[in-house]
Amino acid sequence: MDAQSGFRIIIGGGGLTGLTLANMLQLYGIDFVLLESNPSISPARHAGISLLPHGSRILDQLDLYDKVLELALPVKSLLHRDQIGKVIHDVRDVDRLMHERHGYPILSLDFQRVLQVLYDNIQDKSKILTNKEICNVDVTHNGVVVKTSDGSLYNGDILVGADGNQSTVRDTMWQIADELSPGWISSDEHGRPSSDYGCISGRSSFCEDIEPCSRTSVFGKHYSYIINSGPDGHLYWSCFFKLEQRARGNNIPTFTEEDEREILDARSNDNITPTVKFRHLLDSKDYSTIFSLQEYVFRRWHFQRIITIGDAAHKISPISSYSESACLESAATLVNAIREALAGSNGTKPTLNQIGHAFSTAQSKLQARLITLEKHAHEQHRAESLDTLLHAITGAYSLPKINTENIIDRLSRHIPLAEMLDGQNLGQKPLLVPYKTELLRAPTAPGMSKWYFVGAYLLISGICYYGMWVQPGYYGLWDHMGKVLTTGEFPYNSGFPLKRTYIGNEFIDNIFMYLSVVFMSGLKDWDPSFRFHNVYFLGILIQPITVWTVEAFRKRNLRTPVSMVTIWCTLSQFTGMGIYMPLYYAVHSFVSESESYWWPLSREVPIQYADSMIWAVMIGYTLPTIILFIRWEDPFTLQNIEALWQLSPMLVPLLCTLFAYFHPSRRTRVAQKPQKANELFPDLEPLKRLYVVTGILGLLFHVYCVFTAYFDPELSISAVFWPDFITQEKTLGEGVKFMFLIDVWALEIATYVWSCQAVWDLKRVGRSNANILKAAALIAVSTVILGPGATLCAVWYWRETRLAKTSFAPLRVPRSLLGHRLVEDSLGQVGKTDMRI
Structure with a gap:
């Protein structure tokens, strides 16, 4: 039905969000073209990615989880360290704990490799175009016309801005909305994104005193570190530092390479462990990049035939590891809404009202959740950078006393309510924390x-x-x-x-x-x-x-x-x-x-x-x-x-x-x-x-x-x-x-x-x-x-x-989990257990 309708989607941006969206549209037979401004799909200078279970679940729906798993390492331990590198709390067996709860471990791998897997899965590579910087968009009653910097024109029914934090599509959408419908985008929206922290993110070679398959968090006064052990002996690290004052909108600073060198030199003697200084990671550095951490969920994601998703619509700090999986959720939610609109159009193209309803549905389904995730990540920044005396006391005295289960609870608490693709059933298996899609109905707040x-x-x-x-x-x-x-x-x-x-x-x-x-x-x-x-x-x-x-x-x-x-x-x-x-x-x-x-x-x-x-x-x-x-x-x-x-x-x-x-x-x-x-x-x-x-x-x-x-x-x-x-x-x-x-x-x-x-x-x-x-x-x-x-x-x-009860439907194990070492010992008594419960 989708192919017959001639419905076509133009995707602006070939990063994680854009390529994931392209794979989803391919899965359902919806026509698309992806326009990427860079000369290649996989940028060379990008640190690692931490993929949480609900993100892996979406990749599993695309039949890509096994391919990603081959390129990744599961996180087996979480280490929290103080300013001298001393362990103040550690959690072991994290991969198994997360698997028992959510069906997948936390994965650590190169960002470029994820993009490559997504790109390789596109059957018609002619739909993925590079060196196509969007410079103009015309919205008509029947569709959109996108012009790129090389003079090419691309026609489609909707334009999806998946072009990241500095989104050209978002700026263009705001400009069109201001002309055609003043007030649709609030006048202060441009200045509402804020930044309290900066980040230098990079990759280094293996350091023998950094535990393999670990995620290390280092707490410091107005700074913090995340170090993830990855495959092939790589270490993916992020050095977070607090800005002198909160910046908003156009006042959010941009950094130069000289700024990066100065900050790295100033932080080089920070302890990662008692025996490893930050400079030891810098000595084997492959690359790094510096940027301000913008944190904001925009109030309006769409106008007429244009919508933004991923980092273009919601920017969550990477410190919580939810940002990448949120981009996958964003794409899945939009595809679900588009498919519903196509199904309701009886083989013809959806009307402008139907498209607007689909966009509104996608935003409303995810926005409140993303606001919660953004606030959670910000509070994590404050806690790990010992922002106040209370944070310092908590880090020094309370954190060491928290048991393993409570630490995992904090990491897990937003995972079960995650979105996924509708109608692409992976089956169900017993989970200690079932997803909302695996319950009899999605949980709701008690409200009034x-x-x-x-x-x-x-x-x-x-x-x-x-x-x-x-x-x-x-x-x-x-x-x-x-x-x-x-x-x-x-x-x-x-x-x-x-x-x-x-x-x-x-x-x-x-x-x-x-x-x-x-x-x-x-x-x-x-x-x-x-x-x-x-x-x-x-x-x-x-x-x-x-x-x-x-x-x-x-x-x-x-x-x-x-x-x-x-x-x-x-x-x-x-x-x-x-x-x-x-x-x-x-x-x-x-x-x-x-x-x-x-x-x-x-x-x-x-x-x-x-x-x-x-x-x-x-x-x-x-x-x-x-x-x-x-x-x-x-x-x-x-x-x-x-x-x-x-x-x-x-x-x-x-x-x-x-x-x-x-x-x-x-x-x-x-x-x-x-x-x-x-x-x-x-x-x-x-x-x-x-x-x-x-x-x-x-x-x-x-x-x-x-x-x-x-x-x-x-x-x-x-x-x-x-x-x-x-x-x-x-x-x-x-x-x-x-x-x-x-x-x-x-x-x-x-x-x-x-x-x-x-x-x-x-x-x-x-x-x-x-x-x-x-x-x-x-x-x-x-x-x-x-x-x-x-x-x-x-x-x-x-x-x-x-x-x-850990399962509310007959057992059907996802094909990507069959034979996996984390589940091979988990299948023996499931049927008997369900019957007894």
């Missing part, structure tokens, strides 16, 4: 919907606070409690004195004395319905405490408020679960915002904690709760046990930590074994078992309590489960019972909303296709019939298995 959940939690918390601490004052509860605290006697039984001393500390004794006044009415038989409600309320806390503890020990929740479950439970014990736990759910909504939060790797609970959790729950909370409801006759014994029970929710995570300390993995170091994508996560079975056991307990307990409340003549469903809202003075027991009922209803409603949010989140991040309304109805029915505890465990069991 998150605030609906947060608002619900805050509303529930506020209503609970009013019901527990404001409204009881109207019923005279505080007067009743004050009388008991003053007289030391409960109104139901003068022979049941209030215990006033526990540990001899007045502050703590007063807290336990107050809690005794609150709890005794629900522990004695003075009001059977209140005692039975208390049994139910404290009994169904087993499952929420279990889930909160699991979340506290997840890798992704470490160093977040979600991990501080002991504090949350402490606040809840003294004020009300229905007040503080909805706030916990609200905090969780913010903590779980990012896409990386939902990676299978992030889900994991270290095995020593996963194995210990069931014992911590049973010993820390379940057993004390059973002991609490034994019918103790001695008043002081019951009050002592009640005081000890108050610590039980906080005891669960503490016991889990204690039991984990003695776990066998601490001796065998099984816990430190790198996770493979085709293997079950070791924590999955213990967690599933935990949910099953506590869930069954919750089911049996709920059914028992409901049947007992219904059939016992001293009880009733309404008396046990429904608050008495009649506005009249209540007794001590009635007032406290009202507080407890408000507390339990607030907690259970908030937990129900949290369970629904769990389903919504999984659908939002592409791990589920569940219908949210049907799921919400099912959870509601299950809460009533099976009980809130059993329902919560069932939701978390399902959630756990969905998050642990």
